[in-house]
Amino acid sequence: MGDPLVDRRYLIPFRSPLLPQIFTDVLVVGGGVAGLRAALEVRDRGGDAIVLAKAPLEVSSTAWAQGGIAAAIDPDDTAEAHAVDTLEVGCGLNDPAAVHLMTEAGPAEIDALRRFGMRLDEADDGAIDLAREGGHRRRRIVHTDGAATGRELVRVLRERVALGARKSGGSIRIFEHCFAIDLLSSARGDGRVLGAITHHPRHGLQLIWAKATVIASGGLGQVFRETTNPRVATGDGIAMAWRAGASVADLEFVQFHPTVLYVAGAARALLSEAVRGEGAWLVDRDGRRFMQDAHPMAELAPRDVVSRTIAATLARTGESHVWLDLRPIGAARFAQRFPGLDALVRSFGLDPASDPVPVHPAAHYTIGGVRCDLHGRTDLPGLFACGEAGASGVHGANRLASNSLLEGLVFGGRAGAAALEEEAAPPERIIADVAMSHRAELDVSDVRSSLRSAVWRNAGIVRTGSRLDDLLDMLDFWGRYSLDKIFDDTEGWELQNQISNATLLAKASRWRRESRGTHAREDFPESRGEFATRACWRRDREAPEMFGATTEASAETASSESPA
Ligand SMILES: Cc1cc2nc3c(=O)[nH]c(=O)nc-3n(C[C@H](O)[C@H](O)[C@H](O)COP(=O)(O)OP(=O)(O)OC[C@H]3O[C@@H](n4cnc5c(N)ncnc54)[C@H](O)[C@@H]3O)c2cc1C
The missing domain is CATH 3.90.700.10 (Succinate dehydrogenase/fumarate reductase flavoprotein, catalytic domain)
Structure with missing residues (x-):
């Protein structure tokens, strides 16, 4: 019997000529800070973007964000000092170029938000009130109404979208309640992504063809029983990119x-x-x-x-x-x-x-995701990733508080700009056949809740190799009769995505036989020089590929137990 995690390319069978077709320049999967920022960039440069959100925009990690956005805007602060704190917390695995790029772009992103009309809390003297959070040596967090920053950010970005393009001629269409099931892959053999197949409760299945697709679908926190994440955080974009053949990286790093x-x-x-x-x-x-x-x-x-x-x-x-x-x-x-x-x-x-x-x-932030570069490019042509769904390396092995909204703003914008530059590829005839499963009916919510408990117990705050092995056995068992099914609703597709993501997370956690950043192994309590590297996984490879190695010396000093 094959491995359904590897063998299954599409979650549903379809024949492209028989489905309604929609066309755009850039398809953005996700309507949080990263996706909206990417779409605004596309529009400002004269392109057309479609943003998919499987729920209303007000249901996302972005909308739920509390503490604020980190940026070096205090006259006594510098982008360099912000970068130093980010690198220190990241325990030697950050991509330094990504870190510097983000911290340097921070003040301009905050300026732009204020110009768009975002309200920020002010101190008694009228200056922006800056908060301090864990790991930051300075007060550098801007916030709204104390801890309601995300709600205000979504309001402002939504209003900005609604304003329309004044000069550029570009456009943004937002499709709420529209679920992306899978990315469409070219049959020409280069793995090019041509858009996505989606489901909407009123319009049914549709194909959206785009010259570039941006995964901005957020993290996978819902795979844990205890999580701060909203119901939408099932890591769909990570799982669908994996099925399309993209590399996923750093999934062992989940911030609690x-x-x-x-x-x-x-x-x-x-x-x-x-x-x-x-x-x-x-x-x-x-x-x-x-x-x-x-x-x-x-x-x-x-x-x-x-x-x-x-x-x-x-x-x-x-x-x-x-x-x-x-x-x-x-x-x-x-x-x-x-x-x-x-x-x-x-x-x-x-x-x-x-x-x-x-x-x-509780599980809070997915550091890993779809491997991407500083422009959001993944290793598949036509596919980009940003925000919590992406793995640009900006956070290393641990995320500094309030850096993720900033990440979404900075790298969302960059991914949108790069996506629009892609060459258009014509739609193709895609025939996806999925064999009918003859196994028993499934109680999806029961499997889902068992899965979430098992992941919390066996891959939670402190991990061991043997508990991860047990988890992988359980996931293999559930996968055998869940991943072979053809579902026709979002609950089923989300469960299949969650089983894939949990398996990838457990494999990566078992592989990393050391403790570093958010990843704590009771059986390997120290950071180890040979693991001072990032690792990515791909469907067509058994073993992970290592990349972004740091020096052993810096890994030693970057142990998460050192003062930050
Ligand atoms: C409670 C809470 C508080 C936080 N506080 C802060 C903070 O103060 N500061 C900070 O920097 N960070 C904070 N974070 C983290 C931060 O909010 C997130 O990392 C960030 O908002 C992620 O943005 P995103 O755009 O990548 O994804 P999200 O905001 O999660 O948006 C994901 C989008 O993708 C859509 N989507 C997902 N799957 C599909 C699919 N299959 N089809 C179609 N659409 C799909 C969703 O509907 C949603 O629109 C907090 C997170 C939480 C949960």
């Missing part, structure tokens, strides 16, 4: 956010890092601060350090959570600085003036 509200029945709402930046303490059940012993930056240590220290504290105390003590901030200041979080905490009967808030780590 340390402070997620842990109240039975509550959504896993994030208590932004900025709350610790304002002075909140992490305490155990005896009210004792435990981060001071773990790291010189205490509560503001990099997220991987805080998450692991919480996991160790829980193992020691046998509790299910620790507490965030807001009293050092003061209830009045907390309510003024974080009105949304104040309302959230109070809605569970907790009083910030007296009650520490129960918190627990």
